[in-house]
Amino acid sequence: MSVILLMIPVALILGALGVGAFIWAAKRGQFDDLDTPAMRSVYDD
Amino acid sequence: MDDLTQAVASVTNMPSSRHACAHCGLDVPQGLVVEDRAEQFCCNGCEGVWRVLRGAGLGGFYDVRDASDAAARRPTTSGREFDEFDDVLYQQTYVEALPGGLARTEYLLEGVHCAACVWLLERLPRVAPGVSSARVRFGAGTVRVTYRPDTITPSAIARALDVLGYRPHPARGAEARDARAQSDRSFLIRVAVAGACAGNIMLLSIALYAGAFSGIAPAWESVFRWLSMAMGIVSLAWPGRVFFRGAIGALRTRTAHLDLPIALALFAGGVWGSANVIRGAGEIYFDSLSVLVFLLLVGRWIQHRQQRSASDTIELLLSLVPSSATVVEDNGSKRAVPIDALELGCVVEVRAGETIPADGTIVKGSSSVDESTLSGESVPRRVAPGEGVAAGTTNLNTPIFVRVSAVGAGTRVGQLMARVAEAGTLRAPIVRVTDRIAGWFVLVVLLLATVTFAVWAPSGIPLALDHATALLIVACPCGLGLAVPMAMGVSVGRAARAGVLIKDASSLQALAGSGVMLVDKTGTLTEGRISLAAWHGDQRLRDELGAIERGSSHPIALALASDDTFVATDCVHTPGGGVQGTVNGRAIAAGSAAFLESIGVAIDPVWNERAAAAGLNRRTPILVARDGHVRALAELADTLRPDARDAIDAIRAAGWDARVLSGDMQGVVDAACDELGIPGMGGATPEDKARVASEQTNDGHAVVMVGDGVNDAAAMAAATVGIAVHGGAEASLEAADVYLTKPGLAPIVDVLHRAQSTMRTVRVCLIVSITYNAVAASLAVAGLMSALLAAVLMPVSSLAVVAIALRAGRGGHAS
Numbered sequence: 001m002s003v004i005l006l007m008i009p010v011a012l013i014l015g016a017l018g019v020g021a022f023i024w025a026a027k028r029g030q031f032d033d034l035d036t037p038a039m040r041s042v043y044d045d
Numbered sequence: 046m047d048d049l050t051q052a053v054a055s056v057t058n059m060p061s062s063r064h065a066c067a068h069c070g071l072d073v074p075q076g077l078v079v080e081d082r083a084e085q086f087c088c089n090g091c092e093g094v095w096r097v098l099r100g101a102g103l104g105g106f107y108d109v110r111d112a113s114d115a116a117a118r119r120p121t122t123s124g125r126e127f128d129e130f131d132d133v134l135y136q137q138t139y140v141e142a143l144p145g146g147l148a149r150t151e152y153l154l155e156g157v158h159c160a161a162c163v164w165l166l167e168r169l170p171r172v173a174p175g176v177s178s179a180r181v182r183f184g185a186g187t188v189r190v191t192y193r194p195d196t197i198t199p200s201a202i203a204r205a206l207d208v209l210g211y212r213p214h215p216a217r218g219a220e221a222r223d224a225r226a227q228s229d230r231s232f233l234i235r236v237a238v239a240g241a242c243a244g245n246i247m248l249l250s251i252a253l254y255a256g257a258f259s260g261i262a263p264a265w266e267s268v269f270r271w272l273s274m275a276m277g278i279v280s281l282a283w284p285g286r287v288f289f290r291g292a293i294g295a296l297r298t299r300t301a302h303l304d305l306p307i308a309l310a311l312f313a314g315g316v317w318g319s320a321n322v323i324r325g326a327g328e329i330y331f332d333s334l335s336v337l338v339f340l341l342l343v344g345r346w347i348q349h350r351q352q353r354s355a356s357d358t359i360e361l362l363l364s365l366v367p368s369s370a371t372v373v374e375d376n377g378s379k380r381a382v383p384i385d386a387l388e389l390g391c392v393v394e395v396r397a398g399e400t401i402p403a404d405g406t407i408v409k410g411s412s413s414v415d416e417s418t419l420s421g422e423s424v425p426r427r428v429a430p431g432e433g434v435a436a437g438t439t440n441l442n443t444p445i446f447v448r449v450s451a452v453g454a455g456t457r458v459g460q461l462m463a464r465v466a467e468a469g470t471l472r473a474p475i476v477r478v479t480d481r482i483a484g485w486f487v488l489v490v491l492l493l494a495t496v497t498f499a500v501w502a503p504s505g506i507p508l509a510l511d512h513a514t515a516l517l518i519v520a521c522p523c524g525l526g527l528a529v530p531m532a533m534g535v536s537v538g539r540a541a542r543a544g545v546l547i548k549d550a551s552s553l554q555a556l557a558g559s560g561v562m563l564v565d566k567t568g569t570l571t572e573g574r575i576s577l578a579a580w581h582g583d584q585r586l587r588d589e590l591g592a593i594e595r596g597s598s599h600p601i602a603l604a605l606a607s608d609d610t611f612v613a614t615d616c617v618h619t620p621g622g623g624v625q626g627t628v629n630g631r632a633i634a635a636g637s638a639a640f641l642e643s644i645g646v647a648i649d650p651v652w653n654e655r656a657a658a659a660g661l662n663r664r665t666p667i668l669v670a671r672d673g674h675v676r677a678l679a680e681l682a683d684t685l686r687p688d689a690r691d692a693i694d695a696i697r698a699a700g701w702d703a704r705v706l707s708g709d710m711q712g713v714v715d716a717a718c719d720e721l722g723i724p725g726m727g728g729a730t731p732e733d734k735a736r737v738a739s740e741q742t743n744d745g746h747a748v749v750m751v752g753d754g755v756n757d758a759a760a761m762a763a764a765t766v767g768i769a770v771h772g773g774a775e776a777s778l779e780a781a782d783v784y785l786t787k788p789g790l791a792p793i794v795d796v797l798h799r800a801q802s803t804m805r806t807v808r809v810c811l812i813v814s815i816t817y818n819a820v821a822a823s824l825a826v827a828g829l830m831s832a833l834l835a836a837v838l839m840p841v842s843s844l845a846v847v848a849i850a851l852r853a854g855r856g857g858h859a860s
Binding site for chain 2 (some may be wrong): 004008011012015019022023026027028029031032033036039040041
């Protein structure tokens with residue numbers, strides 16, 4: 001069971017990293033416009 | 046060829062051939078087909094765009110366009126110079142300096158409608174050297190351009206966009222939109238943090254619940270409880286802060302707000318849960334609390350986002366209002382300047398069809414001015430040098446030169462706008478249905494919690510506190526807090542797709558009820574321009590006259606012009622009198638009786654009587670003569686929209702007392718009212734309209750003001766809900782809570798039905814969630830509500846109300 005002592009902090013850190021990445025992306029306006037990027041990627045040359 | 050293409054082709058009314066335009070794909074008129082050429086074009090605009098694209102190596106546009114399956118559209122190239130974009134004032138307002146010698150500005154574009162438009166616009170750097178990047182926002186129809194100010198000017202960029210077929214306008218309200226985007230981002234971050242906390246606490250809770258059934262080492266249990274508490278506190282203190290802030294605000298202003306019972310549950314659960322963790326016994330609640338915070342925020346975020354996109358769209362519509370004026374210098378040279386840069390005493394040129402930019406006096410040119418947006422008067426006023434004209438009105442016929450006597454806030458429009466702001470601050474906000482319930486909720490819940498505590502106190506204080514806290518949490522109005530914003534948000538989103546933009550969802554609540562609906566006449570019930578109301582006499586003469594009137598931009602000519610059945614020659618237009626011409630060798634003349642007599646036409650008394658009768662009906666009579674004898678009479682009026690009658694009937698059936706409130710003359714208003722079967726008041730000044738609206742509001746009625754003009758704006762702001770119809774003036778857009786993007790009155794009926802359906806959904810949600818709360822609260826009072834049961838019941842009830850809420854505002858006519 002003592003592996004949990006390691007796993008819990010690892011899981012929490014991974015989770016925090018995920019939230020951190022999301023906050024970073026949101027702050028840079030990645031979620032402001034959800035329509036245009038879909039069109040942009042299809043026709044990239 | 047799809048339906049739309051066909052419709053466009055039939056509207057343009059040109060004989061079609063088998064050639065499709067190489068740019069827009071529409072049919073090329075026979076007369077424009079050039080033999081022996083691979084590419085055919087339907088107009089010069091298309092050919093121009095095609096050449097530019099080929100020259101810049103952007104032929105890929107056509108592949109993308111064909112693949113994107115969007116309907117064909119003709120480009121709207123205007124060929125203007127866009128000088129006003131280079132004015133210092135424009136640079137200050139719209140251009141943002143970036144590091145590295147770059148600058149950024151934003152344009153609102155007309156005609157962005159498919160993926161190919163995005164593809165083409167983002168390749169703007171290839172067409173306009175000096176532009177370093179262009180980013181399109183498809184939903185809003187804007188493009189943000191980064192460029193080198195030393196190589197290219199904003200006007201050159203505007204010209205490039207115009208050449209590509211997307212007419213640019215300065216995108217107004219960038220700051221407000223950025224602020225809204227900013228608050229949207231922090232809202233989204235709160236939702237994400239709340240979600241992450243809730244998810245992780247639930248994982249720990251599963252271990253704890255499993256442990257409660259099959260045994261768990263006390264040390265592990267303690268670790269999990271402490272971890273739950275740590276994340277729970279993060280959830281309450283960061284994303285959950287909005288509820289505490291709302292509750293404190295409500296307490297300060299002594300108003301009921303749904304945040305109050307929510308904050309109460311969060312606070313009690315958080316405090317007693319932490320106490321239980323510290324003392325190592327009892328329930329910890331953090332799983333329920335964090336899920337609560339997450340779900341409530343999701344509901345609010347959906348509403349927030351939908352309202353934000355409606356507000357953004359309305360604000361961008363304001364950009365379409367002409368923002369430049371043509372100033373004529375003393376030496377005769379002309380330049381375009383932003384309206385805000387106009388100075389008193391300068392002379393501006395106003396071409397036919399343009400809006401007059403400032404109050405002033407005509408120094409040169411005679412024309413007719415459409416003042417319906419200011420006064421509601423449906424008949425254009427004839428103006429000559431020396432007479433005054435007002436900002437916001439439209440010049441109809443010939444160019445005029447106006448010496449500016451008042452600008453901005455000093456103009457009549459500016460004064461009315463000040464009244465709009467004033468009326469807006471006086472307006473009582475709509476009390477949200479959830480807030481109305483919230484006050485009672487708090488009272489009942491606190492009472493029940495006290496009772497529970499008192500009943501269980503003899504069995505031990507900790508146990509009594511456990512039960513009381515469980516009650517506070519299960520009784521938390523999460524169904525209300527989640528379902529209502531969700532239903533409203535979903536409904537606002539659906540309405541936007543159907544062409545109704547709703548700035549504030551609480552308007553839906555007022556619109557679902559009943560009350561007084563004040564409807565403007567000119568431009569709202571009617572088209573806002575003169576058309577043929579009746580024709581007496583020779584029918585053939587109608588087409589012959591139509592041929593003569595073709596080619597003139599006078600409002601009367603536009604009403605009478607017909608297609609090319611006949612060809613007219615020797616057409617002479619006499620301003621203020623009438624027209625003469627020859628069709629098939631016979632002399633045709635039309636105009637007032639005085640004009641016809643002056644050119645020697647014999648008028649039978651019976652026609653004079655008919656003309657007088659038409660005049661009594663507030664219609665403009667036009668006598669029509671062939672070969673020197675009057676043979677027909679045309680009656681012109683600003684007629685009701687074809688759907689007005691049905692719309693008014695449906696509005697009345699929906700429970701609204703419809704009344705006409707117009708600035709036009711009483712006689713004209715009476716005629717319209719008789720036709721619609723509703724009462725009406727004419728001759729109302731903008732101040733009168735606002736007064737009527739606020740009087741009715743003070744009488745306790747819900748008042749809806751429907752209008753299109755500047756003269757309706759103050760009344761819209763004073764009314765409970767203001768609705769601006771399609772094509773409304775700038776001021777009415779700013780004052781309105783609801784804006785219809787489609788012409789006609791049918792969207793009003795649609796929004797009423799939509800509001801009713803939304804509020805029906807909200808009521809069902811309320812019943813479900815209050816029933817759930819009542820059952821859960823009685824279980825809690827009886828001490829039967831275990832934390833596990835609460836943890837299961839809560840998401841189930843939330844999912845149930847969300848499922849109901851998602852049905853909100855489906856179709857206007859669905860019941």
